Amino acid sequence: MKLPERKLLLSLLFGAVLTAPALSAQEQAPERVVSTAAVRTMQIAPTMMVSGQVQSKYQSNLSTGVDGRLDWIAEPGQQVQAGDVLARLDLKPLQLRASELQAQLKRAQIQSLRLDKELARQRSLLSKALVSQTLVDQTQAEADLARADIELSQASLAQLQDQLNRAELKAPFAGVVSQRFHQIGEEISRSAPLLQLVNLEQLEVRVFAPLQYAAYVQPGQQVSVFDQQGQRSLQVQSTIPVSDSRSQTFELRLQAGGSGFQVGQLVSVGIPTAVARDSLVIHRDALVLAQQQHSVFKVAGNKAQQVKVVLGQGQGEWLQVEGALSSGDQLVVRGADTLKDGAAVRVLSDEEFKLAGRRAGVQ
Numbered sequence: 128m129k130l131p132e133r134k135l136l137l138s139l140l141f142g143a144v145l146t147a148p149a150l151s152a153q154e155q156a157p158e159r160v161v162s163t164a165a166v167r168t169m170q171i172a173p174t175m176m177v178s179g180q181v182q183s184k185y186q187s188n189l190s191t192g193v194d195g196r197l198d199w200i201a202e203p204g205q206q207v208q209a210g211d212v213l214a215r216l217d218l219k220p221l222q223l224r225a226s227e228l229q230a231q232l233k234r235a236q237i238q239s240l241r242l243d244k245e246l247a248r249q250r251s252l253l254s255k256a257l258v259s260q261t262l263v264d265q266t267q268a269e270a271d272l273a274r275a276d277i278e279l280s281q282a283s284l285a286q287l288q289d290q291l292n293r294a295e296l297k298a299p300f301a302g303v304v305s306q307r308f309h310q311i312g313e314e315i316s317r318s319a320p321l322l323q324l325v326n327l328e329q330l331e332v333r334v335f336a337p338l339q340y341a342a343y344v345q346p347g348q349q350v351s352v353f354d355q356q357g358q359r360s361l362q363v364q365s366t367i368p369v370s371d372s373r374s375q376t377f378e379l380r381l382q383a384g385g386s387g388f389q390v391g392q393l394v395s396v397g398i399p400t401a402v403a404r405d406s407l408v409i410h411r412d413a414l415v416l417a418q419q420q421h422s423v424f425k426v427a428g429n430k431a432q433q434v435k436v437v438l439g440q441g442q443g444e445w446l447q448v449e450g451a452l453s454s455g456d457q458l459v460v461r462g463a464d465t466l467k468d469g470a471a472v473r474v475l476s477d478e479e480f481k482l483a484g485r486r487a488g489v490q
Contacts, residue, residue: 179352193294200322246267352395406439411446
């Protein structure tokens with residue numbers, strides 16, 4: 128064998144030796160363990176973002192409805208339950224007036240009893256023609272007036288008792304005292320607000336949106352709300368599709384009780400701007416973010432195929448996308464971060480995936 132031929136043969140053999148382990152390693156590459164979620168079809172409408180504010184359904188400036196001197200008032204920030212005393216006026220003038228009215232009532236009752244007895248005596252004498260009918264009629268009228276005086280005194284006492292009850296301002300609902308408007312010792316008029324009480328449990332988001340989109344928002348509909356904690360869906364409680372010529376906005380209110388919001392907090396709300404249409408959506412966990420182009424991994428057989436997507440609107444855990452996907456395609460939602468196009472995968476259920484992670488020491 129000539130020297131050039133021997134060199135060529137050795138080169139080929141050496142290359143085969145170097146290539147064989149690499150091919151073997153690639154063929155024996157372990158499968159990636161993943162879990163998947165199917166592509167869905169959902170009705171999603173285009174939206175625009177508008178600002179909203181969290182408000183309490185029950186926020187009241189409270190007054191007693193009674194004139195008097197302020198003896199005690201709750202401090203701002205104090206948490207109260209329904210029925211707790213929030214403020215108290217000086218009760219002495221009302222108590223003295225109550226004593227006076229009770230005396231008048233007692234006097235009217237005595238007078239009525241005396242006249243009833245006198246009327247009975249005169250009627251007995253009338254049957255014997257010893258008194259005139261006119262005298263009996265006059266006594267009857269006086270007895271009727273005495274009973275009317277009793278009723279007036281009882282009504283005055285009831286009104287005074289209502290004032291005594293109002294002199295202790297009680298919380299109409301549970302909440303927190305957000306501010307007070309008067310100090311102890313001040314003379315208070317019956318209509319003057321003493322403090323503001325705000326309920327922290329029954330909350331709503333109030334939004335003013337362009338009137339032209341009022342037809343696309345209905346009570347019971349879910350809309351997306353964004354704040355510093357992320358995105359959540361809230362139900363439209365009511366809409367007020369009435370506007371003035373300047374603002375050209377309508378109001379809608381979203382149920383927000385128990386959502387972790389704070390009264391006065393500003394949020395952004397996605398308002399539908401057109402009729403919803405069927406769209407392909409993927410689970411948020413399936414999205415692989417990149418600076419230039421976002422993508423997902425579709426499982427076909429036991430291979431992961433990378434598919435580029437363009438994002439649209441979001442609705443809860445689902446994102447509207449455009450790309451080479453069909454409803455029902457299985458997308459990797461766990462284990463996609465380290466995948467490459469064409470990688471071998473083994474699909475597990477969510478529980479199996481978590482169990483495999485725990486066995487591998489993944490918390």
